[in-house]
Amino acid sequence: MVKQPLQAFAFALSFLTRIPVPGEIDYNEELPLRSTVFFPLVGLILGILLVVLDRLFRFLLPLPVAAILLLISYVYLTGALHLDGLLDTMDGFFSGKSGQEMEEIMRDSVNGSFASITAVLYLLLKFTFFWQLEPGLRLPGLLFFPVLSRFFMNVVMYRSPIAEGSSLGKIFGSDYPRVYLLLAAVVPVLLAGIISLAALLPRYVLLAQFLAGLLTLYLISKVIIRRLKGLTGDVYGMINEVTEAVILLILLIYQG
Numbered sequence: 126m127v128k129q130p131l132q133a134f135a136f137a138l139s140f141l142t143r144i145p146v147p148g149e150i151d152y153n154e155e156l157p158l159r160s161t162v163f164f165p166l167v168g169l170i171l172g173i174l175l176v177v178l179d180r181l182f183r184f185l186l187p188l189p190v191a192a193i194l195l196l197i198s199y200v201y202l203t204g205a206l207h208l209d210g211l212l213d214t215m216d217g218f219f220s221g222k223s224g225q226e227m228e229e230i231m232r233d234s235v236n237g238s239f240a241s242i243t244a245v246l247y248l249l250l251k252f253t254f255f256w257q258l259e260p261g262l263r264l265p266g267l268l269f270f271p272v273l274s275r276f277f278m279n280v281v282m283y284r285s286p287i288a289e290g291s292s293l294g295k296i297f298g299s300d301y302p303r304v305y306l307l308l309a310a311v312v313p314v315l316l317a318g319i320i321s322l323a324a325l326l327p328r329y330v331l332l333a334q335f336l337a338g339l340l341t342l343y344l345i346s347k348v349i350i351r352r353l354k355g356l357t358g359d360v361y362g363m364i365n366e367v368t369e370a371v372i373l374l375i376l377l378i379y380q381g
Contacts, residue, residue: 132156137163141275142171143204157296161279162305165312168275171202172268179255179263192256196248210362211247212240214349217359223352228290231359247366254373259380265325270372272313273334277342277368278361279309285346288355296358326379334375338368 135146137160150156178198182191200208217231219239230237236244258266282301287293317331342364349360 129159133159134163134166136160137167138170141167141206142202144170144202158301158305161282161297161301162308164275164278165272165309168271168273169268169312169316171199171271174202175199175267175271176264179267189256193252195255196252200248207362207365208244208247210359211366212236212243213359214363215243216240218349218352224354225290227352228288228357231357247370250370251373254370254377257377258373262326262376262380265320266373266376269313269316269320269326269331269334270369270376272316273338273372274365274369276309276313277338278365279306280339281342281346281356281361281364282306285350286355288353288357291355291357293356293358293361330375330379333379334372337371337375341368341371 132151133156135148135150136152136156138144139146139150140157140160141164175195175198179191179195182194185191186194213231213233213236216233216237216239217227220227220230220237222230279301282297283303283306287297317335320326321328321331345360345364345367346356349356353360
């Protein structure tokens with residue numbers, strides 16, 4: 126009974142990050158779907174690592190240098206998995222194509238001009254967020270944004286169809302159980318409660334981050350589904366990256 130959740134967690138950790146997983150994972154067809162329950166927990170681990178690295182870098186280096194090193198560390202820890210999805214989606218979306226042609230462009234391993242432009246602008250934006258966060262908001266901000274953004278992937282899995290040609294349907298299936306969404310919500314809800322009770326962030330800021338992220342994923346999924354009739358793994362990665370930026374933006378607006 127204990128082994129199955131541990132295997133699912135290990136799969137989620139190895140799938141979403143470059144963090145080494147000890148031992149072997151006994152793969153079966155149900156494992157990827159079960160692993161999604163642990164996506165927010167993986168986000169929490171990433172958040173903890175970001176907080177530790179942020180303290181270390183800021184202790185040793187000027188803040189702008191610390192911020193760029195923190196961004197580099199985050200990209201490395203995640204293996205640029207979601208960033209790659211963002212770039213592929215931008216290439217496909219701005220190609221002017223739809224359906225199968227758009228999917229083929231997104232699957233192309235060679236990044237086009239729109240992907241290159243997006244990479245520069247997005248990484249510059251993320252660097253600015255890491256740089257401009259006030260000291261008192263860095264702990265709750267860096268802890269919470271990777272948790273909530275990965276929970277949004279659970280939400281979109283539950284609510285949105287998968288594109289016909291996407292390998293995502295073969296890996297995770299097309300019928301996402303509601304109980305998995307509820308289980309995935311435990312980590313973000315508990316963390317938000319702790320942050321609020323510890324007076325690290327007001328409840329209305331946490332609620333604003335959730336609602337803004339939810340609106341963002343709704344708009345993205347609606348536009349993409351109109352073009353592809355469903356979502357792909359690249360779009361999931363895009364949703365994670367864009368909602369991360371939105372969550373951090375709300376934090377910067379709050380700090381004024």
